[in-house]
Amino acid sequence: MALTGIQIFKMLPGTNCKKCGVATCLAFAMNLASGKAELDSCPDVSAESREKLSAASAPPIRPLTIGSGATAVKIGGETVLFRHEKTFYNPTGLAALINDSESDADIAAKVKRYEKFQFSRVGLNLRPELVMVKGGARLAEAAKAVVSNSDMSVILYSEDAAALKKAAEALAGKNPLIGPATKANCDAVAEVALAAKVPVWLKAANMDEVAELTKKLTEKGLKDIVIDSGARTVKDAFTDSVAIRRAALGGNRDYGFPTIAFPVEITPNLALQTAVAANLIAKYAGVVVLGEFDGASIFPLLLERLNIFTDPQRPMTMVQDIYPINNPNENSPVLVTTNFSLTYFIVSSEVEGSRVPSWLLIKDSEGLSVLTAWAAGKFSGDDVGQFVKKIGIEGKIKHKNIIIPGYAASISGDMEEELSGWKVHIGPREAAHLPKFLKEFKTS
Amino acid sequence: MAFQIPTVKFSGKINEVPLGPQKVLVGGQNAYSFHTFEGKFPHKPLISLDVWDHNPGEEMAAPLAEAFKGVLGDPGAWAKKCVEYGADIVCLHLKSSDPNGTNTGPAEAIAAVQKVVDAVSVPVIVFGVDNKDKDAETLAAVAEKFANKNLILGPVTDKNYKQIGAQALAYGHTVIARSPIDVNLAKQLNILLTGLGLPKDRLIGDPTTGGLGYGMEYGYSVMERTTMAALVQQDDALQQPLISFFGEDVWKSKEANLPTAEHPNMGDAQCRGVLMEVTEAIAVLGAGISILAMRHPASVKLVKEYIKLIYDGGAPGGGLPEVPITKF
Numbered sequence: 001m002a003l004t005g006i007q008i009f010k011m012l013p014g015t016n017c018k019k020c021g022v023a024t025c026l027a028f029a030m031n032l033a034s035g036k037a038e039l040d041s042c043p044d045v046s047a048e049s050r051e052k053l054s055a056a057s058a059p060p061i062r063p064l065t066i067g068s069g070a071t072a073v074k075i076g077g078e079t080v081l082f083r084h085e086k087t088f089y090n091p092t093g094l095a096a097l098i099n100d101s102e103s104d105a106d107i108a109a110k111v112k113r114y115e116k117f118q119f120s121r122v123g124l125n126l127r128p129e130l131v132m133v134k135g136g137a138r139l140a141e142a143a144k145a146v147v148s149n150s151d152m153s154v155i156l157y158s159e160d161a162a163a164l165k166k167a168a169e170a171l172a173g174k175n176p177l178i179g180p181a182t183k184a185n186c187d188a189v190a191e192v193a194l195a196a197k198v199p200v201w202l203k204a205a206n207m208d209e210v211a212e213l214t215k216k217l218t219e220k221g222l223k224d225i226v227i228d229s230g231a232r233t234v235k236d237a238f239t240d241s242v243a244i245r246r247a248a249l250g251g252n253r254d255y256g257f258p259t260i261a262f263p264v265e266i267t268p269n270l271a272l273q274t275a276v277a278a279n280l281i282a283k284y285a286g287v288v289v290l291g292e293f294d295g296a297s298i299f300p301l302l303l304e305r306l307n308i309f310t311d312p313q314r315p316m317t318m319v320q321d322i323y324p325i326n327n328p329n330e331n332s333p334v335l336v337t338t339n340f341s342l343t344y345f346i347v348s349s350e351v352e353g354s355r356v357p358s359w360l361l362i363k364d365s366e367g368l369s370v371l372t373a374w375a376a377g378k379f380s381g382d383d384v385g386q387f388v389k390k391i392g393i394e395g396k397i398k399h400k401n402i403i404i405p406g407y408a409a410s411i412s413g414d415m416e417e418e419l420s421g422w423k424v425h426i427g428p429r430e431a432a433h434l435p436k437f438l439k440e441f442k443t444s
Numbered sequence: 445m446a447f448q449i450p451t452v453k454f455s456g457k458i459n460e461v462p463l464g465p466q467k468v469l470v471g472g473q474n475a476y477s478f479h480t481f482e483g484k485f486p487h488k489p490l491i492s493l494d495v496w497d498h499n500p501g502e503e504m505a506a507p508l509a510e511a512f513k514g515v516l517g518d519p520g521a522w523a524k525k526c527v528e529y530g531a532d533i534v535c536l537h538l539k540s541s542d543p544n545g546t547n548t549g550p551a552e553a554i555a556a557v558q559k560v561v562d563a564v565s566v567p568v569i570v571f572g573v574d575n576k577d578k579d580a581e582t583l584a585a586v587a588e589k590f591a592n593k594n595l596i597l598g599p600v601t602d603k604n605y606k607q608i609g610a611q612a613l614a615y616g617h618t619v620i621a622r623s624p625i626d627v628n629l630a631k632q633l634n635i636l637l638t639g640l641g642l643p644k645d646r647l648i649g650d651p652t653t654g655g656l657g658y659g660m661e662y663g664y665s666v667m668e669r670t671t672m673a674a675l676v677q678q679d680d681a682l683q684q685p686l687i688s689f690f691g692e693d694v695w696k697s698k699e700a701n702l703p704t705a706e707h708p709n710m711g712d713a714q715c716r717g718v719l720m721e722v723t724e725a726i727a728v729l730g731a732g733i734s735i736l737a738m739r740h741p742a743s744v745k746l747v748k749e750y751i752k753l754i755y756d757g758g759a760p761g762g763g764l765p766e767v768p769i770t771k772f
Contacts, residue, residue, distance in 0.1 A: 118709075234760075266760070267760045271719060271722070271766065275723070279478070279726050294715075295708065296710065296718075299699070303660075341659065342658075342659040432574070
């Protein structure tokens with residue numbers, strides 16, 4: 001049973017030494033309670049407390065990292081079944097399968113292409129991070145071809161412990177996830193993972209065997225374990241994913257690890273794999289393995305992952321800036337709105353859809369939508385006027401017209417006072433009416 | 445001891461709603477989507493495809509225009525095509541009635557509905573333009589003309605529920621209650637509509653959502669919360685089956701309309717749009733949606749196969765759309 005922050009606090013030294021990286025023992029206790037910190041960060045906790053706490057304070061799902069550098073993926077560490085109950089912390093890692101029977105040249109060409117699937121959105125870089133290399137005889141060579149031609153991180157897939165050992169050594173410092181540890185090879189694979197200090201994934205025949213294998217691996221001293229329940233149908237993969245998450249959050253330590261799912265072994269069809277992955281990204285997979293990355297299939301999954309793993313406790317915001325839409329010029333209309341990302345997305349997509357070249361100014365309103373920002377005084381006439389002066393739109397246009405959201409109509413007077421010589425136009429209340437408004441709008 | 449899935453006790457269930465004169469049933473489930481291990485799902489989710497009452501021309505994304513080439517100016521032929529493509533429901537959008545556009549009247553709307561109901565034998569959604577007064581006028585007239593045909597009329601909002609709700613009640617239709625990404629507003633509108641006397645088995649909810657990559661998470665969580673309230677907290681004002689019109693948002697987005705040649709790392713343009721639509725379909729299905737309002741036939745094919753596999757189990761069938769790998 002998980003302890004509360006206060007219960008944990010009582011067992012800490014209470015020195016507020018800051019060595020754990022946060023200001024007070026109470027703050028650290030709260031972080032422990034929510035699974036955001038590990039007890040090892042506290043150097044002064046007593047042995048007795050440590051014993052009590054480490055059992056109780058360990059997060060219900062072990063957080064761990066696969067890979068290294070820009071493509072390192074942190075998975076696990078989740079605490080809820082539904083994102084609205086708190087948030088999902090660690091986005092599902094996306095992997096593409098490569099066989100070691102492919103030539104080094106083919107592998108190089110593939111991973112160089114995979115590395116180019118990078119898309120920037122709301123200030124984030126979206127990309128798939130992982131390549132899963134499967135095989136035996138050429139496992140080390142193929143894995144080497146991946147990391148010497150790209151920055152992708154690697155998962156190894158071979159039931160031959162000797163092949164895993166050789167490949168893990170070839171990837172020294174790259175922190176690959178290795179496996180599968182199965183009932184047959186569990187001890188040998190555990191030795192390799194311990195020696196190389198890398199995380200290990202297990203492949204079970206069913207949910208009972210999952211518990212047997214996590215127990216065995218844990219007894220061997222491994223902590224960073226990833227579960228493959230062995231399910232290979234759409235229905236079973238989903239059911240096991242829910243079962244493992246529920247068991248883990250219910251306190252069953254045998255299932256308290258992140259998971260890896262294999263759309264690629266459910267169907268050879270990449271489009272259907274994409275549908276399966278879409279379900280498992282939303283429903284609890286730590287990693288999903290696809291047959292291949294293509295822009296058409298990976299881009300939608302990256303968007304979904306971004307959406308699902310957005311923290312619902314904190315509104316996503318846009319950077320305060322000038323956003324050109326449809327290649328505007330010096331005569332194009334200028335619109336201003338707030339920096340709540342949903343406001344931005346709705347307004348920008350309507351402006352885009354209108355095909356009218358426009359300048360969209362996004363003003364920092366602390367992530368509030370128009371009506372709320374206006375009511376909270378974060379979108380007042382003076383404020384918006386000063387922002388328009390400061391942001392430097394005057395250097396880009398030859399007119400002095402600006403369109404404000406209909407819901408903020410009452411700020412137009414103060415704005416015109418602040419912006420001498422400008423004409424403030426009141427736009428529609430709903431973004432859906434922007435296309436018609438813009439098509440009829442004249443700046444001269 | 446053998447592993448047992450920790451199950452949830454569901455005390456509520458989603459209302460069973462008969463659609464169209466055919467009485468195609470939707471809803472009736474008593475557990476979260478896909479949770480076949482702990483609930484009953486008497487009816488699988490349904491898919492509708494869009495028909496417009498006029499030729500959309502450039503307003504329609506190229507892959508959609510291509511898929512419906514030859515029928516775009518003819519709502520009857522277009523509706524038939526939708527059914528050929530596997531649609532369980534046809535959704536007629538009365539786009540011409542938009543006061544911000546051609547602003548046609550009830551007579552034109554009635555003519556378009558007539559063409560569609562004559563052409564197909566699946567349930568028909570008749571959808572306005574989200575203008576409270578105009579939709580009230582148009583849909584009221586449609587409701588009267590097609591008395592007892594059990595059309596599905598929408599969108600009904602808190603601004604026009606009285607007019608459309610009363611007509612639907614009087615003339616035997618089902619309504620789609622639309623609320624802006626908010627559980628409480630959805631609940632309030634359902635209470636208002638049932639307060640008029642509209643039976644619960646003639647009510648469908650549209651919780652609305654942002655498109656994939658455009659704030660989908662807000663709608664997604666509202667759907668999950670609504671479903672949770674309906675099933676776990678047994679809130680009978682939130683047990684309406686849900687419809688989502690995400691297909692329109694997906695195909696309107698910039699990313700679904702970028703040409704392959706200029707953006708090779710975003711893959712084949714048509715396939716990208718289809719998989720964006722499929723991805724959002726699977727996400728909202730999982731969040732509790734019972735009717736998916738979609739647009740591309742390839743998306744329908746994939747999602748139908750997915751629904752079969754997740755509910756019935758088994759191995760995938762053949763003949764699915766392929767992803768053409770774009771090398772660059």
